[in-house]
Amino acid sequence: MSQTLGLVSFALLASNFVEAVVGSRLLTKLALCQTRLAYSRVWHQISASKPHQTLTTQPDVTPPSLGRLASRIAVLLMGKHKPIWDPSTDCGDYVVVTNCAALHTTGRKMWRKSYYRHTTRPGSLKELTMDALMEKHGGGEVLRKAVRGMLPKNRLRDKRLARLKAFEGDAHPYKDNLVRFGGVVVGSEGWQQAVEKIRESEKKRL
Numbered sequence: 001m002s003q004t005l006g007l008v009s010f011a012l013l014a015s016n017f018v019e020a021v022v023g024s025r026l027l028t029k030l031a032l033c034q035t036r037l038a039y040s041r042v043w044h045q046i047s048a049s050k051p052h053q054t055l056t057t058q059p060d061v062t063p064p065s066l067g068r069l070a071s072r073i074a075v076l077l078m079g080k081h082k083p084i085w086d087p088s089t090d091c092g093d094y095v096v097v098t099n100c101a102a103l104h105t106t107g108r109k110m111w112r113k114s115y116y117r118h119t120t121r122p123g124s125l126k127e128l129t130m131d132a133l134m135e136k137h138g139g140g141e142v143l144r145k146a147v148r149g150m151l152p153k154n155r156l157r158d159k160r161l162a163r164l165k166a167f168e169g170d171a172h173p174y175k176d177n178l179v180r181f182g183g184v185v186v187g188s189e190g191w192q193q194a195v196e197k198i199r200e201s202e203k204k205r206l
Contacts, residue, residue: 039084042093043177044076048139049099063104070146073097077151077160090156094163096178100139101168105130115145140166
């Protein structure tokens with residue numbers, strides 16, 4: 001009788017131990033999955049012609065100006081909005097900007113601001129105003145130059161700038177990649193759905 005009780009108690013202890021081990025492994029897996037989500041790159045979309053809630057002084061009237069739009073894009077490209085940000089690590093996101101043909105500028109910058117390029121040969125200095133540059137290369141090039149000037153001047157600048165996708169109109173080929181638009185989840189899968197799917201897959205693996 002004592003041997004039977006001993007075997008039963010040992011079986012109960014063993015089952016509790018197995019449940020504890022499996023539970024700890026599951027929690028570890030979930031923590032790792034959530035960490036992967038923190039390090040994953042997110043696709044953001046910003047419209048250059050629509051009013052924004054945080055980038056303008058009159059959020060219901062005027063769209064964001066070129067400078068405020070470029071500074072916000074630079075923050076997203078660098079990843080400074082993330083708690084894992086490090087200046088020596090490229091942890092930024094992708095940014096899709098639409099309606100660049102309708103960039104909003106204040107004052108007379110559209111006609112007075114000039115862009116220069118030089119081939120280092122005497123007499124080869126070229127000058128273009130902002131309106132001429134927009135007519136020749138589009139508003140995306142103007143926005144790209146503004147964002148480039150706001151990024152740190154190091155080896156990561158070109159890699160970060162490559163994640164900026166600028167389009168003149170509303171159409172773009174990255175609709176399936178988008179997750180957030182103005183802070184609202186608009187993709188086919190939001191963060192909650194992604195976390196639930198990862199948890200289900202980890203439970204099946206265990």
